[in-house]
Amino acid sequence: MTINLTKGQKIDLTKNHPGLTVFKVGLGWEPNIGKSDEIKSKSLLSSLTRRISEGTEKIRGASFDLDSSVFLVDANEKRVGTVYYGNLDGPNGCVKHHGDSLTGRGVKGTDKENISVDLTKIPSNVNKLVFVVNIYECKSRNQHFGMVGDAFIHINDTNSGNELCRFNLTDDYNNKTALIVGEIYRYGGEWKFYAIGEGTNDVSLSEMSNRYR
Amino acid sequence: MTISLEKGQKVDLTKTNPGLKKIKVGLGWDIKTFDAGTDFDLDALAFLLNSADKVRGEKDFVFYNNLKHESGAVIHSGDNKTGLGEGDDEMVTLEFDKVPADINKISLVITIHEAEARKHNFGMVSNAFVRVVDSDTNIELVRYDLGEDYSTETAVIAGDVYRHQDGWKFSAVGSGFQGGLVALMKNYGA
Numbered sequence: 302m303t304i305n306l307t308k309g310q311k312i313d314l315t316k317n318h319p320g321l322t323v324f325k326v327g328l329g330w331e332p333n334i335g336k337s338d339e340i341k342s343k344s345l346l347s348s349l350t351r352r353i354s355e356g357t358e359k360i361r362g363a364s365f366d367l368d369s370s371v372f373l374v375d376a377n378e379k380r381v382g383t384v385y386y387g388n389l390d391g392p393n394g395c396v397k398h399h400g401d402s403l404t405g406r407g408v409k410g411t412d413k414e415n416i417s418v419d420l421t422k423i424p425s426n427v428n429k430l431v432f433v434v435n436i437y438e439c440k441s442r443n444q445h446f447g448m449v450g451d452a453f454i455h456i457n458d459t460n461s462g463n464e465l466c467r468f469n470l471t472d473d474y475n476n477k478t479a480l481i482v483g484e485i486y487r488y489g490g491e492w493k494f495y496a497i498g499e500g501t502n503d504v505s506l507s508e509m510s511n512r513y514r
Numbered sequence: 515m516t517i518s519l520e521k522g523q524k525v526d527l528t529k530t531n532p533g534l535k536k537i538k539v540g541l542g543w544d545i546k547t548f549d550a551g552t553d554f555d556l557d558a559l560a561f562l563l564n565s566a567d568k569v570r571g572e573k574d575f576v577f578y579n580n581l582k583h584e585s586g587a588v589i590h591s592g593d594n595k596t597g598l599g600e601g602d603d604e605m606v607t608l609e610f611d612k613v614p615a616d617i618n619k620i621s622l623v624i625t626i627h628e629a630e631a632r633k634h635n636f637g638m639v640s641n642a643f644v645r646v647v648d649s650d651t652n653i654e655l656v657r658y659d660l661g662e663d664y665s666t667e668t669a670v671i672a673g674d675v676y677r678h679q680d681g682w683k684f685s686a687v688g689s690g691f692q693g694g695l696v697a698l699m700k701n702y703g704a
Contacts, residue, residue, distance in 0.1 A: 309637030311665040472633075481548055488662065495637065495665075499548040 303455075306468040306496040314456070314465065315420070315491045323419045323459040327412030328434060328482065330452040332365035365444065366437035369414040369482075370506055371396050372513055376428040380513035384416070385506060395422035396430065410451070417459070418485065420492055429486035433509055435479040440504050447475030454482045456494060466494060474500040479509050516645070519658040519686040527646065527655065528610070528681035536609045536649035539622055540602030541672060543642040554634060555595050555627035558604035559695075560588050561702050563619045568703030570616070575699065576606065587612035588620060607649060608675060610682055619676035621687075621702075625695050629668035636690065637665035644672040646684055656684050664690035669698055 304312055315321050370385035373396070384391045386401035399415040418430065432454060436444050446452075452474075455467040468483060477500025484495045503509040517525055528534050545554040562574040562583060569575055576583050578593035591605040608620060622644055626634045636642075642660040647653065664670050667690035674685040691698055 307666050308633070309635040309665055311637050311662050493662070497548075501548055 303464040304466040306466055306494075308468075308470075308472065308496055308498045310468075311493055311495045312466060313491060313493050314485070316493075318458065318465060321458060321465075321492075322421050323417070324465065325457045325459055326416045326418060326432060326454065326485075327414075327457065328369045328416075328432070328452075328454050329411060329413045330367055330434070331409055331450050332367075333448045333450050365449070366401075367413065367434050367449065368401060368437050368506065369398075369416065369432065369434050370509075371398070371416060372431040372433065372510060373424075373427045374429050374431055374513050375426050378513055380510055381424075381427060383506075383510060392424055393422040395419050395424070395427075412455075429484050431484050431513070432482045433480060433506075434482055435503065435506050435509060439478040444478075445475065446477045446480060446500055447473075449474070452480065452482075454496075456485075468496040468498065470498045472498055472500065477501060479503040481509075516654040517656050519656060519684075521658075521661070521686055521688040523658075524683055524685045525656055526678070526681065526683050527675070528683075531648060531655060534648055534655075534682075535611060536607065537655070537675070538602075538605050538607050538647040538649050539673075539675065540605045540645050540647060541622065541624055541643070542601060542603045542645075543624070544640050546638055546640055553595070554632075554638065555593075556603065556639065557593065557625050557627055558590070558606060559623045559625060559698075560590065560606045560608075561621040561623065562588060562613075562617045563621055563702065564616050565618045566703075567619070574617070575702075585612050585614050587614070587617075602645070619674050621674050622672045623669060623691075623698060624672055625669040625698065629694055634668070635665060636667050636670060637662075642670070642672075644686075646675070658686040658688070660688055663688070667692055668694050 368386055370383060372380050373382035373391060375381050382391060384396045384398050389398040397417040402413045452470040453467060456465045458465055479501045481497045481499045483497050486493055486495060519525060541558040543556055557578055560576040561569055564570060573584055576588045576590050581590040587609050589607045594603045643657060645657040646655045648655055658673055669691040671687045671689045671691060673687050676683055
């Protein structure tokens with residue numbers, strides 16, 4: 302039975318599920334299209350006017366490009382690798398990113414991006430996997446997480462298909478451009494998950510990665 | 515040599531260390547917040563409890579606003595608002611001979627200041643520990659590392675120093691507590 306997590310919560314993964322080795326981390330979110338609906342319903346605006354006004358792309362709702370990434374971090378909080386849309390495979394295949402959703406379109410509530418993890422293949426110097434989401438080109442597109450709702454992360458056991466835990470991010474992330482969603486980390490010879498859900502002002506993935514230098 | 519305790523373990527203090535009159539109970543922690551987080555302030559508290567596990571009154575509650583117990587038996591080192599630095603973040607001195615006769619137990623608790631308002635919980639705290647040090651020799655006698663079990667809670671009863679026969683012992687309690695300082699005080703009859 303899945304565990305619904307609250308912010309700050311840390312739970313056992315392998316201790317509660319002996320034999321757990323391979324699982325999928327799914328991340329989802331909903332671009333807030335309320336604003337564009339409002340604009341669409343404004344009658345009689347010419348398409349020319351709409352194109353001129355800031356946020357033409359928002360109207361079509363196509364340009365919210367959220368990227369999920371994983372930082373592989375050692376025991377000294379140093380980054381030893383990154384898995385993201387530009388590098389889909391972690392060392393030894395321990396982490397595998399299943400691709401970049403460019404539009405964020407899809408059935409509401411389903412995963413937008415998926416990352417597979419194989420615990421047996423994680424290099425011994427990697428102490429934790431930090432799952433983050435940032436908004437691609439947030440500055441030029443003038444976007445922030447106040448415009449995104451229903452963000453969540455969940456972990457599914459690949460062998461059984463069972464959902465192990467889910468964390469719905471419900472804080473107010475207005476004006477934040479990046480999210481540190483959660484961590485999968487070593488603890489006492491086991492692996493645990495820490496539901497972080499913290500928004501930051503990092504404008505790019507590389508700026509986020511500076512936290513783990 | 516220090517004894518490392520697991521949750522639930524009880525260990526003797528005075529029989530094993532004859533002549534032990536005064537101890538320092540140190541509490542420490544590290545905090546991990548990201549830039550969105552507001553200041554994290556953990557507080558150590560000591561509750562002087564009678565045989566019914568209750569305080570006799572508000573005076574039996576030693577903390578940042580009441581640093582010295584009227585008996586002089588328990589003295590708090592003061593409020594550390596940032597938790598920075600190695601070693602103990604806050605400390606309570608305990609002198610056995612001064613403990614009032616009807617006090618049976620001193621309970622050491624760590625709480626998160628304004629946890630609800632600041633949206634903090636123990637998930638954001640790591641490496642929390644409680645240790646007992648011989649005040650005269652500065653030798654660490656006992657150490658209990660609190661682990662990670664209280665991630666959604668906002669207070670932890672770390673350990674108890676309690677009378678046993680004609681001596682004193684330490685119990686590694688490690689119980690999370692919901693509801694913050696007020697709920698905790700109510701629990702102890704304050």
